[in-house]
Amino acid sequence: MDKWRGKIAVVSGASSGIGAAIIKDLAKHGVTVIGLARRSEKVEEISAASSHLDGKIFAKKCDISDQKSLKETFEWIEEKFSFIHILINNAGVLHKLSVLDTSDDATDKINSVINTNFTAVVHCTREGIRLMRKSEDFSIVININSIAGHSVYSGLHISNVYSPTKHALTAFSEILRQELVVSGSEKIRVSNLSPGVVRTEIMVRGKAFKSDEDYNDVPHINSEDISNGVLYLLSTPYNVNVTQLTIKPVGERK
Ligand SMILES: NC(=O)c1ccc[n+]([C@@H]2O[C@H](COP(=O)([O-])OP(=O)(O)OC[C@H]3O[C@@H](n4cnc5c(N)ncnc54)[C@H](OP(=O)(O)O)[C@@H]3O)[C@@H](O)[C@H]2O)c1
Numbered sequence: 001m002d003k004w005r006g007k008i009a010v011v012s013g014a015s016s017g018i019g020a021a022i023i024k025d026l027a028k029h030g031v032t033v034i035g036l037a038r039r040s041e042k043v044e045e046i047s048a049a050s051s052h053l054d055g056k057i058f059a060k061k062c063d064i065s066d067q068k069s070l071k072e073t074f075e076w077i078e079e080k081f082s083f084i085h086i087l088i089n090n091a092g093v094l095h096k097l098s099v100l101d102t103s104d105d106a107t108d109k110i111n112s113v114i115n116t117n118f119t120a121v122v123h124c125t126r127e128g129i130r131l132m133r134k135s136e137d138f139s140i141v142i143n144i145n146s147i148a149g150h151s152v153y154s155g156l157h158i159s160n161v162y163s164p165t166k167h168a169l170t171a172f173s174e175i176l177r178q179e180l181v182v183s184g185s186e187k188i189r190v191s192n193l194s195p196g197v198v199r200t201e202i203m204v205r206g207k208a209f210k211s212d213e214d215y216n217d218v219p220h221i222n223s224e225d226i227s228n229g230v231l232y233l234l235s236t237p238y239n240v241n242v243t244q245l246t247i248k249p250v251g252e253r254k
Contacts, residue, residue: 001029001231001234001235002029003138003238004026004029004030004031004085004086004234005029005030005031005054005055006030006031006032007031007032007085007086007137008031008032008033008034008081008083008084008085008086009026009031009032009033009034009084009085009086009087009088010033010034010036010077010084010086010087010088010124010128011023011026011033011034011035011036011088011090012036012037012062012064012088012089012090012091012120012124013036013037013090013091013092013144014033014035014036014037014043014046014059014090015035015037015038015039015040015042015043016037016039016042016200016201017198017200017201017202017223018090018144018195018198018200018223018226018227019035019037019088019090019091019144020042020043020046020223021222021223021224021226021227022088022090022223022226022227022230023035023043023046023050023057024046024050024053024057024227025224025227025228025230025231026055026086026230027050027053027054027055027056027057028053028054028055029054029055029231030054030055031055031086032055032056032058032081033055033056033057033058034058034060034077034081034084035047035057035058035059035060036060036061036062036064036073036091037059037061037062037091038061038062038063040059040060040061040062041059043057043059043060044059046059047059058080060073060076060077064091064116064120064123064124065112065115065116065119065120067123070120070123070124070127071127074124074127074128074130074131077131078131078134081131082131082134082135083131083132083134083135083137084128084131084132084135084139085132085135085137085138085139085140086139086140086142086234087124087125087128087129087132087139087140087141087142088141088142088144088230089121089124089125089141089142089143089144090144091116091120092116092117092144092146092202093112093113093116093117093202093205093206094113094159094162094202094203094205094206094208095109095110095112095113095159095160095162095206095207096158096159096206096207096208097109097110097158097160097207098157098160099157099160099161110160110161113160113161113162113165114161114165117162117165117166117169118165118168118169118172121143121169121172122172125141125172125176128141129141129180129185129188132185132188133185133188136187137187138187138188138189138238139187139188139189140188140189140190140191140233140234141176141188141189141190141191142190142191142192142193142230142233143169143172143173143190143191143192143193144193144195144226145166145169145170145173145192145193145194145195146162146163146166146194146195147194147195147196147246147248147252147254148162148163148166149163149166149167149169149170149192149194150166150167150170150194150246151254153254158208159206159208166194169192170192170194173190173191173192173243174190174243176190177189177190177241177243187238189238189241190241190243191233191241191242191243191244191245192243192244192245193226193229193230193233193245193247194244194245194246194247195221195226195229195246195247195248196219196220196221196246196247196248196249196252196254197215197218197219197220197221197248197249197252198220198221198222198223198225198226199212199215199220199221199222199223200223203215219249219250219251219252219253220249221247221248221249225247226247229245229247232245233245
């Protein structure tokens with residue numbers, strides 16, 4: 001991990017769960033981190049509690065599903081840091097509802113899942129790679145995907161378009177890798193990290209679980225286990241591209 005010391009990372013969805021674990025771990029390894037979230041005050045709290053670490057954490061309020069907010073955020077990053085070396089597309093949402101529900105609320109939620117889990121990832125990546133190319137250094141894009149991005153296992157219908165957005169992300173990761181190779185940007189690697197069930201806020205916020213206690217009924221791992229996977233992807237030599245890493249809890253049935 002020493003090679004990333006002093007480098008600059010952007011992590012979306014840094015206010016809770018997997019993203020919060022990742023920004024702490026990156027700062028522990030001396031990386032300068034910009035954590036994006038709508039609840040930027042939560043990133044600020046993490047930053048204050050991490051002030052003893054080698055790497056500094058900057059909080060930036062951003063709604064990645066809003067094109068204007070996203071564009072302004074990357075302009076701010078460019079102005080303040082000039083370039084970046086690590087982009088972790090982690091922000092994501094899930095809503096429990098039927099894909100056939102035509103109410104306005106359901107329409108908004110379905111659009112929010114598509115925009116956050118896929119459309120925003122495409123645009124964050126385009127902006128992120130623009131800033132990586134400015135550095136001319138070795139860089140990496142890590143997409144936090146899901147096991148739901150590789151198969152449509154029984155019961156997934158409750159989360160409507162969540163699995164389709166993650167399948168799109170699987171395809172996008174490979175499209176991006178190929179584009180970087182043919183356009184001569186081989187110093188930029190792309191990895192897809194697909195977790196099984198992780199104990200975070202996502203299921204409760206999306207009403208798929210009634211409370212955090214519901215995690216006790218299913219095999220699960222913790223955000224730090226996924227962050228360890230990110231550290232592994234970063235630790236491989238520059239000529240090694242782990243394109244797909246799947247991390248499941250022992251006992252996962254899917
Ligand atoms: N937990 C699991 O079992 C599991 C399994 C497989 C994959 N994943 C994936 O892991 C990633 C992280 O989720 P998590 O489990 O850590 O859930 P989480 O605790 O709910 O975290 C989601 C993060 O995404 C951010 N976010 C959501 N919408 C956003 C928006 N429009 N703009 C900016 N940030 C936004 C949230 O921040 P704000 O609300 O503050 O904006 C929050 O920081 C997601 O991509 C998810 O699909 C999770």
